[in-house]
Amino acid sequence: MRRRRRHALPGFGLTLGLSLSYLALIVLIPLAALVLKSATIGPLAFWSAATAPRALAAYRVTFGCAALAGLVNLVLGPLLAWVLVRYRFPGRKLIDALVDLPFALPTAVAGITLTALYASNGWLGRWIEAAGYKIAYTPAGITIALIFVSLPFLVRSVQPVLEQLEPDIEEAAATLGAGRLRTLVSVILPTLWPAILTGFALAFARAVGEYGSVIFIAGNLPMVSEIAPLLIVTKLDAFDYAGATAIAVVLLLSSFVALLAINLLQLWTVRHRTAEAR
Amino acid sequence: MSIELADIAYRYTDAVALDGIDLSIESGELLALLGPSGCGKTTLLRVIAGLEFPDRGVVRFEGRDVTRVAARKRHVGFVFQHYALFNHLTVFENVAFGLRVRRFWKRPRGAELKRRVGDLLELVQLGALAQRYPAQLSGGQRQRVALARALAVEPEILLLDEPFGALDARVRGDLRRWLRGLHDRIHVTSVFVTHDQEEAFELADRIAVMNHGRIEQLADPERLYTDPASPFVCRFLGEVNELPPALHARWTGVGGADAIAFVRPHDLELTPTPSAAVAAIVETVRDLGATVRIEARHAALQAPLVAIHERGRFDAGIRPGQLVDVAARRWVIFPRDT
Amino acid sequence: MSPARKPSTALRDPAWLRALLLIVALAFVGLFLVLPLIAVFSYAFEKGVALFVASVTDSDARAAIRLTLLVAAISVPANTIFGVAAAWLITRFRFAGKNLLISLIDLPFAVSPVIAGLIYVLLFGAQGWLGPWLVEHHVKIIYAVPGIVLATTFVTFPFVARELIPLMQAQGSEQEEAALTLGAGGWSMFWRVVLPKIGWGLAYGVILCNARAIGEFGAVSVVSGHIRGLTNTMPLHVEILYNEYNRTAAFAVASLLALLALATLVLKQLAGWRMRRSLPESEAA
Numbered sequence: 001m002r003r004r005r006r007h008a009l010p011g012f013g014l015t016l017g018l019s020l021s022y023l024a025l026i027v028l029i030p031l032a033a034l035v036l037k038s039a040t041i042g043p044l045a046f047w048s049a050a051t052a053p054r055a056l057a058a059y060r061v062t063f064g065c066a067a068l069a070g071l072v073n074l075v076l077g078p079l080l081a082w083v084l085v086r087y088r089f090p091g092r093k094l095i096d097a098l099v100d101l102p103f104a105l106p107t108a109v110a111g112i113t114l115t116a117l118y119a120s121n122g123w124l125g126r127w128i129e130a131a132g133y134k135i136a137y138t139p140a141g142i143t144i145a146l147i148f149v150s151l152p153f154l155v156r157s158v159q160p161v162l163e164q165l166e167p168d169i170e171e172a173a174a175t176l177g178a179g180r181l182r183t184l185v186s187v188i189l190p191t192l193w194p195a196i197l198t199g200f201a202l203a204f205a206r207a208v209g210e211y212g213s214v215i216f217i218a219g220n221l222p223m224v225s226e227i228a229p230l231l232i233v234t235k236l237d238a239f240d241y242a243g244a245t246a247i248a249v250v251l252l253l254s255s256f257v258a259l260l261a262i263n264l265l266q267l268w269t270v271r272h273r274t275a276e277a278r
Numbered sequence: 279m280s281i282e283l284a285d286i287a288y289r290y291t292d293a294v295a296l297d298g299i300d301l302s303i304e305s306g307e308l309l310a311l312l313g314p315s316g317c318g319k320t321t322l323l324r325v326i327a328g329l330e331f332p333d334r335g336v337v338r339f340e341g342r343d344v345t346r347v348a349a350r351k352r353h354v355g356f357v358f359q360h361y362a363l364f365n366h367l368t369v370f371e372n373v374a375f376g377l378r379v380r381r382f383w384k385r386p387r388g389a390e391l392k393r394r395v396g397d398l399l400e401l402v403q404l405g406a407l408a409q410r411y412p413a414q415l416s417g418g419q420r421q422r423v424a425l426a427r428a429l430a431v432e433p434e435i436l437l438l439d440e441p442f443g444a445l446d447a448r449v450r451g452d453l454r455r456w457l458r459g460l461h462d463r464i465h466v467t468s469v470f471v472t473h474d475q476e477e478a479f480e481l482a483d484r485i486a487v488m489n490h491g492r493i494e495q496l497a498d499p500e501r502l503y504t505d506p507a508s509p510f511v512c513r514f515l516g517e518v519n520e521l522p523p524a525l526h527a528r529w530t531g532v533g534g535a536d537a538i539a540f541v542r543p544h545d546l547e548l549t550p551t552p553s554a555a556v557a558a559i560v561e562t563v564r565d566l567g568a569t570v571r572i573e574a575r576h577a578a579l580q581a582p583l584v585a586i587h588e589r590g591r592f593d594a595g596i597r598p599g600q601l602v603d604v605a606a607r608r609w610v611i612f613p614r615d616t
Numbered sequence: 617m618s619p620a621r622k623p624s625t626a627l628r629d630p631a632w633l634r635a636l637l638l639i640v641a642l643a644f645v646g647l648f649l650v651l652p653l654i655a656v657f658s659y660a661f662e663k664g665v666a667l668f669v670a671s672v673t674d675s676d677a678r679a680a681i682r683l684t685l686l687v688a689a690i691s692v693p694a695n696t697i698f699g700v701a702a703a704w705l706i707t708r709f710r711f712a713g714k715n716l717l718i719s720l721i722d723l724p725f726a727v728s729p730v731i732a733g734l735i736y737v738l739l740f741g742a743q744g745w746l747g748p749w750l751v752e753h754h755v756k757i758i759y760a761v762p763g764i765v766l767a768t769t770f771v772t773f774p775f776v777a778r779e780l781i782p783l784m785q786a787q788g789s790e791q792e793e794a795a796l797t798l799g800a801g802g803w804s805m806f807w808r809v810v811l812p813k814i815g816w817g818l819a820y821g822v823i824l825c826n827a828r829a830i831g832e833f834g835a836v837s838v839v840s841g842h843i844r845g846l847t848n849t850m851p852l853h854v855e856i857l858y859n860e861y862n863r864t865a866a867f868a869v870a871s872l873l874a875l876l877a878l879a880t881l882v883l884k885q886l887a888g889w890r891m892r893r894s895l896p897e898s899e900a901a
Contacts, residue, residue, distance in 0.1 A: 006331045007709055008324075008349055009792060010802035015705035022698045023720055026770050030735035031723075033745050037738050076644050083641040087634060095642075097881050098649050103824075104877040104884070106831025107729075108851040109870040112858045113652045116659055116867075123655065148648050180629050209728025212833035212851065216858065229730040233838060236734065241743055248731045255726040329793050349796040356797040362790035365894075366812040376798035379808070424794075431798055 034252075037245045049246035054222050055231060059250065062228040065139055066207035069146035070154075070200050077154025078196055084155070085162040099155050102148055107212025114145050115216040137219035142227060145213045150203030157199030158192055165191065194269040198262050205258040208251060279340050279434035279467050280305045281326060286335035288321055288491075295321040296332065297491035305340075306465045308458075310478035313488035314514070319471045320439055322488070326469065327437050328352045339435065352435075355428030355466075359440040361420045363412040369423050370408040373398055376431035398426040401460075418449040425457075429464075438470035442477065454480055475515050487511050503542075509612045512540045517584055519546055521604070524578045529605050536614045541606040546585035548572055548602040557601040558583055565589075574602055653874065660871035663864045671857075671868035679845045680853035680869070683761065687849060688829040691769040695825055699776025700818070704810075707784040708792075721777050724770055732770050733838025736763055759841030764849065767835040772828045779821035780814055786895055787813055816891035823887060827880040831873060 219225035311319035328349030495507035526539035857866035
């Protein structure tokens with residue numbers, strides 16, 4: 001029976017109206033088109049489009065390379081964060097700023113640059129091919145591009161945690177006789193896990209949808225080195241809206257699952273590790 | 279400008295902040311809202327200011343219903359606990375703010391503005407700091423700027439939310455005295471919120487003691503101390519001994535298992551006695567300079583009895599281990615609360 | 617938010633470990649970040665300055681630059697206004713569905729740029745929902761500038777809001793309330809109190825939003841139709857040049873974008889530093 005209470009601060013109506021209409025226009029209505037389209041395709045057609053051999057191959061390439069890139073960054077990202085937070089060396093601030101380069105650099109620029117570098121006559125490519133390996137135009141190339149793209153996530157998610165880490169637990173481990181390496185592995189690493197996993201999930205979600213950085217260096221051969229986003233574009237060009245939609249939905253679902261995992265992980269962290277969640 | 283609150287109620291989603299408040303504040307009065315955290319005193323202050331709107335009830339300024347009037351139109355000065363100074367503006371600009379945002383034709387200009395702001399800064403003794411920024415000031419100085427800023431718009435009501443809560447003890451004392459002096463000069467109706475009983479007693483003409491969204495008692499400080507309306511008020515205003523009938527019936531004449539006598543330490547009299555019948559045993563005797571604090575234990579009580587005697591009153595010299603008789607000069611009887 | 621006390625020197629990692637980690641980290645950074653950066657500029661000037669200048673000033677390049685700037689000039693201010701409004705709404709009021717709103721704002725980050733383009737094609741494309749209606753009224757959205765603006769707006773719209781929300785949350789609303797009691801009206805309070813408070817956070821968000829708006833590739837690629845001189849943004853122009861084996865020209869235009877990226881990094885650090893200074897913790901009583 002309460003009267004709806006008035007707000008003392010002004011602007012509720014205005015900002016609510018503005019936000020909702022903008023959201024509806026830019027995000028909700030177009031997304032509704034996607035949902036509608038998937039609904040009108042019909043479950044059978046949807047399933048066959050989403051699980052066609054070419055699509056399955058594309059998922060393999062996309063998820064596989066994204067996971068591999070994530071794993072590489074899983075090791076090297078926190079390592080880089082450690083070096084940036086704990087060590088002092090000339091150029092540290094510069095490198096710290098540079099970590100955000102993959103965020104700031106347009107994906108197409110990254111794409112052509114990486115391709116030029118790893119192609120057979122490229123600065124790196126020539127050494128690699130001399131050794132008998134090929135990176136450009138293969139899934140390996142895709143992985144390299146995705147390493148570039150997801151690098152910042154695994155550094156930036158770990159850095160703040162490292163910065164806030166109180167030295168107490170390390171000092172306690174030292175007084176108990178643990179060597180430095182042992183301390184790093186058994187004491188510090190466990191406190192970083194939630195942040196590392198969060199970074200991994202964010203990186204994965206981004207890598208799965210990545211387009212511009214990848215299509216130049218990938219071979220784009222169907223069934224071999226074709227990523228899912230490219231498949232979507234190809235189908236669109238052929239006016240196969242239904243096929244494109246089906247694959248898009250699969251990608252979206254995987255991103256949402258990754259993000260859901262992050263949210264659950266963060267909830268778990270707060271509940272079970274409240275001491276760390278300062 | 280008098281303030282009248284009638285049946286003010288305010289609810290959060292899962293708790294009641296104000297439970298039907300009736301309060302009348304006289305024009306020119308300095309009233310304190312005193313209570314523990316969570317009792318609703320800040321909420322009540324914000325309702326008066328128009329920073330919150332109550333679910334029920336009426337707010338009147340000098341008889342005019344302002345319950346639904348927006349804060350900016352209420353002409354109240356508000357001083358926040360953490361000052362809420364505009365950090366990007368100088369002290370001068372902070373104080374001038376209320377004058378600058380007025381409607382075009384009501385705005386004082388150039389020299390007039392400088393004069394008014396200058397006068398106010400002199401009033402709060404911060405004239406020399408006019409061009410500094412809040413980050414460069416101490417806590418006490420910031421609070422004075424906040425006060426000057428609130429006074430700049432010549433409010434008819436001044437509201438202060440735990441104004442000295444964030445300051446250290448010495449500064450607090452100085453500012454308290456200074457505020458009282460200011461009020462004596464300006465006579466603006468003022469309401470301030472505090473959880474510090476000493477502060478309320480020192481500053482206020484009248485005090486409203488609040489608990490769980492209700493006003494337990496509204497009276498001047500002396501009355502509150504000598505004639506508390508409830509056990510809560512009694513306990514909140516300072517240390518108090520709570521004696522069961524076994525201890526007090528002799529000299530209060532009030533029987534009944536439920537009657538608890540509340541006696542202040544200053545009013546408790548402990549006299550050495552040979553008989554162990556209703557005696558308490560002295561535990562500690564602490565010399566506090568002008569007074570002596572004695573703690574004694576009695577079988578019928580869990581907490582020790584606390585008595586504060588004036589030095590020189592006890593020629594016999596009470597020592598730990600001694601048996602003492604318990605009596606009181608003054609007391610209040612309340613039924614035992616469950 | 618102040619950094620924790622550093623461990624005492626007694627706990628420093630042994631020298632061999634430090635050297636190892638440092639070398640690995642620097643090699644990683646060198647290989648993946650520094651080398652590509654150097655490569656862009658190196659390839660751009662491979663065939664001399666004259667060719668570089670020609671590549672970035674020919675008519676198609678100029679058209680691409682113009683279009684890119686136009687798109688940014690529309691989507692960044694629009695997203696800024698939305699960001700401020702949404703942040704005010706979320707941090708100053710209580711209402712049902714707030715968490716849903718916050719999730720919706722984060723949505724574009726979970727969506728592949730290609731899918732961002734796809735949804736607009738499904739809506740406005742020739743075979744889309746509104747396709748026939750648009751054709752009838754001679755309105756072109758897909759394969760025309762409006763489509764590019766919409767897709768870019770979608771992809772960049774969380775940036776400003778996401779920066780402002782935690783900032784305004786941390787700053788609290790006391791100053792706004794003080795302004796109210798002093799008689800300030802809504803707009804007065806906004807210009808005099810709110811904007812100065814959030815200034816650097818707003819700048820930070822705008823810088824990020826702008827960088828992404830200019831550099832967006834996937835979403836724009838889907839909706840643009842790649843019509844030279846008309847619907848090519850700079851990133852698309854780079855792609856066309858590269859696919860035509862006109863490598864140097866492609867890198868020439870790309871180097872402009874890389875320059876912008878570097879400027880973004882610098883401005884970002886600056887704004888971020890100033891923003892952190894404006895948080896309440898930095899004002900100890």
